[in-house]
Amino acid sequence: GQNIDQPTEMTATEGAIVQINCTYQTSGFNGLFWYQQHAGEAPTFLSYNVLDGLEEKGRFSSFLSRSKGYSYLLLKELQMKDSASYLCAVTRGSTLGRLYFGRGTQLTVWP
Amino acid sequence: KAGVTQTPRYLIKTRGQQVTLSCSPISGHRSVSWYQQTPGQGLQFLFEYFSETQRNKGNFPGRFSGRQFSNSRSEMNVSTLELGDSALYLCASSPPGAGGNTIYFGEGSWLTVV
Numbered sequence: 001g002q003n004i005d006q007p008t009e010m011t012a013t014e015g016a017i018v019q020i021n022c023t024y025q026t027s028g029f030n031g032l033f034w035y036q037q038h039a040g041e042a043p044t045f046l047s048y049n050v051l052d053g054l055e056e057k058g059r060f061s062s063f064l065s066r067s068k069g070y071s072y073l074l075l076k077e078l079q080m081k082d083s084a085s086y087l088c089a090v091t092r093g094s095t096l097g098r099l100y101f102g103r104g105t106q107l108t109v110w111p
Numbered sequence: 112k113a114g115v116t117q118t119p120r121y122l123i124k125t126r127g128q129q130v131t132l133s134c135s136p137i138s139g140h141r142s143v144s145w146y147q148q149t150p151g152q153g154l155q156f157l158f159e160y161f162s163e164t165q166r167n168k169g170n171f172p173g174r175f176s177g178r179q180f181s182n183s184r185s186e187m188n189v190s191t192l193e194l195g196d197s198a199l200y201l202c203a204s205s206p207p208g209a210g211g212n213t214i215y216f217g218e219g220s221w222l223t224v225v
Contacts, residue, residue, distance in 0.1 A: 033214065042201055042216045043154075087154065091214075097142040097205055098167045099214060101154040 002026045004102035006088050011108045012078050020073045020105045022088030030096060034062050034073045035087040037104070043087055046073065075107075083109045113138065115204050115217035123223045129190040132220045136183050136204030142166075143185040145177060148199040148219075157200075160185055161207075189222075197224045 003025040012018040024032070031050035035043035047055055049064035049071060061074040075082055085106050089099040116135040124130050136143050144159035144167075156169035160179035177187040183204075189196055199221055205214045 035216075042199075042219045045213070045215055048213070089154075095159075095167045097144050097159040097161060097214075098156055099144070099146075099154075099203070100156070103153045 002090065002092075002100040004088055004090060004100060006086075006102040006105045008103065009106045009108070011110060013110050014078055014080060016078050017074065017076050018078060018107065020075070020086050020088075020107065022071045022073070022102055024069050024071070024088070024090050024102075026069070026090050026092060026100065028092040028094050029066065029069075030091045030093045032062075032064055032071050033087075033089045033091070033099065034060075034071075035089065037085045037087060039084075046086075078109045080109050080111065083107060115202055115215055117200075117202050117217035117220050119220060120218060121221045121223075123225060124192050125225055126192055126194060128192050129188060130192060130222060131186055131188045132200055132202075132222075134185045134187075134202030134204075134217060136185070136202075137206075137215060139206055140204035141183050141207045142205045143179055143183060144203045144205075144214075145185070145187050146201045146203065147171075148201060149197075154201070157187065192224045194224050197222060 006022045034046040037043040047062035054063045059076045064071045085104040087104045088102040142161045145157040159167040163179045174190045179185045199219045201219045202217045
């Protein structure tokens, strides 16, 4: 199977910066997705990394190191509405349409 | 551009019944995949269809089946429902081409089996 690990829970305060890490051991790795999921809702696409490096998109940035099997999602200027589960998912070259998910990191942002 | 549309959004069934869920992908997307999400197991892959063919399949019993039509719309069916089938069923679509760099989810169908 695919081993995708991320912390179960994280907490932070409004205005702060938080980094959510994801490590993976995936044969035939193709790319890595980050999704945000609020309770009772569907996952929302945040980012996709296929090459090494940092991708910045507003308050959210995502980093990938293919050689280390490592990614992180960086959230800046945290807001209460960022409280959600953040899902790391990878795709493999042989099964591009299939996402392999981690268990998700529940982020709670306190005022 | 409309997003991924799933129907019905909520439904309640009794054990032993069967259910059919529908998914209309984003226009131009030809790959449709299905996932089951439960609090205990997280997001688990059911199957993926591309151009009316099942391309990938997860580790679910044969009670779970699906199909895709020529217009890329997809349905999944669960027969002989069990209490453990209560879950959020998510459909995702992605465009053709290599890379698979955009996979978007629908709002999901909440199934409760009583």
